Amino acid sequence: MATTKSPTSGVTNLKQNELVITRVFDARATLVWNAWTKPEKMMLWWGPKNYTTPTCKMDFRVGGKFLYCMRTSEGQDIWGTGVYREIVDHETDRLY
DSSP states (O other): OEEEEETTTEEEEEOTTOOOOOOOOSSOHHHHHHHHHOHHHHTTTOSSTTOEEEEEEEOOSTTOEEEEEEEOTTOOEEEEEEEOOOOBOTTTOOBO
């Protein structure tokens, strides 16, 4: 198990093959939540500069899968997928 320290999140213990993303946004929590949990919203911002996201599908529940495609400015498609292992509600801090 690796341990990392972040100035905004304190110390986090990570399991093997676990990705934790922490960032502070100057925006309402509901807006940020929707940007990460609604495919039509994620398609507006996901990916590096000059990339588009023409496909984004989410089964937003524990055990659900997500699939997205980022398209480069040259037209190359880069696909990504994953599984939601844990979801923490942004309003109640309830863990699912």
